[in-house]
């Protein structure tokens with residue numbers, strides 16, 4: 001038994017959206033300093049799970065605790081300033097006339113901290129450097145590509161120096177250089193003891209950074225353990241990640257040599 005609470009503890013999570021049961025009894029515990037990849041096919045419930053963890057999507061059943069505080073009932077006691085979250089494919093620039101530096105600096109503000117502090121500019125530039133965009137700090141995010149806007153939002157989460165960083169498919173739309181830059185900064189976060197939960201389609205880029213993989217299928221955890229070796233061809237952009245066996249509801253066997261088709 002760990003002496004301290006896990007950083008993330010989800011118990012028996014159920015989420016129903018519309019008529020559909022999207023999460024069906026998910027248990028997930030992430031200890032402080034662990035790096036966990038959340039994997040699964042399109043529609044398996046990965047984004048819904050991370051949205052439930054950060055309290056964006058209400059849960060129908062079960063509980064989520066962050067740093068020991070219940071996200072549902074004692075939401076105000078959750079130390080949100082310690083959490084960095086980057087949703088999937090959210091544009092940083094939609095309708096916002098702000099530079100990349102300004103967007104990233106805004107990550108230092110919350111309802112208790114309305115002034116970013118003296119070192120804000122240096123911290124924001126360092127975060128932009130980490131995602132390979134320091135040279136474009138002064139430009140309006142409205143002119144950035146989708147992938148670049150995604151990188152700005154990752155920098156906005158990194159600038160908080162979060163103790164828990166949750167990234168939903170952060171590598172989507174990133175070129176190789178940006179992926180390497182991001183992997184480097186995640187490695188640094190990890191070294192200073194931060195906890196990471198990263199939704200991924202491909203393990204390849206972050207293999208060395210991940211201690212554990214949790215695989216969802218149809219809203220259930222079907223693997224929680226050693227990161228799986230992706231099936232051959234999964235890094236091919238033309239690869240179809242939705243497989244015929246998606247219709248099946250079988251539980252994959254656990255084990256270090258597990259091959260999971262996502």
Ligand SMILES: Nc1ncnc2c1ncn2[C@@H]1O[C@H](COP(=O)(O)OP(=O)(O)OP(=O)(O)O)[C@@H](O)[C@H]1O
Nearest residue numbers: 017018020022040041042043044045046047048049
């Ligand atoms: N607001 C909603 N109302 C109804 N159904 C929803 C809603 N949001 C998501 N869903 C459904 O929930 C299922 C899980 O979606 P989710 O985005 O969590 O999957 P995912 O594993 O993150 O997929 P992807 O890899 O494509 O991002 C999908 O079938 C989706 O259509």
